[in-house]
Amino acid sequence: MPSDAYNSAEIAGTKSPSSPAGTCPLQTKEVGIIPVRYAIDATMGTKALFPLPEGDDWQPTFNINLPYTLRQLRDGWLYVYSKKQKVLHTYQIENAVFTAQHEGGTCAACLTYDSDDTLWLSYSHQRWTPRLIE
Known part of the structure; x- marks a missing residue:
């Protein structure tokens, strides 16, 4: 006789990650990207919520003694x-919403690309001219 867990898994299917038989979202072929920027944290005396990476191979181009944190990108243009x-x-x-100009204006809170793709990202507060894009 099948158990309750077995019956639940059979009914829920494999599409939902909350289902006992669901596919792990980390195993998908796509990855969601939320581009962010570093900013100096307003509370200067406390430790940053998102500290900078440790290690000798990472060389910051800014003062590492200031408490940096992650912020959403400002209004502008992102090129990928x-x-x-x-x-x-x-x-x-x-307002932290990405509108894809190449897909007829579809909106999203994050960018979705294949997990095996290599991407280069560039941010600008003004739109690039067609001459610059070429």
């Missing part, structure tokens, strides 16, 4: 070059 697709994607950022 996909090595796999060999294409430059353009996103307009407004």
Whole structure:
């Protein structure tokens, strides 16, 4: 006789990660990216919520004695070059929402790309001209 867990798994299917038989979201072929920036934390006396990485191989270009934290990107433009697709994607950022200019204006809270792709990201507060994109 099947157990309750077995019956629950059979009913819920494999699509939902909350299902006992569901697929782990980390095993998907795509990865969600939320581009962020470093900023000086407003509370100067406390430890940063997101400290800088440790190690000798990482060389910061700013004063590491200040408490840095992660912030959302400001309103502007984000450009993502996909090595796999060999294409430059353009996103307009407004209030932390990314609007894909290459997909007819679809909006998202994060960028989704294949996990085996190599990406280059560039941020600008103004839109690039067509001449600069070429």
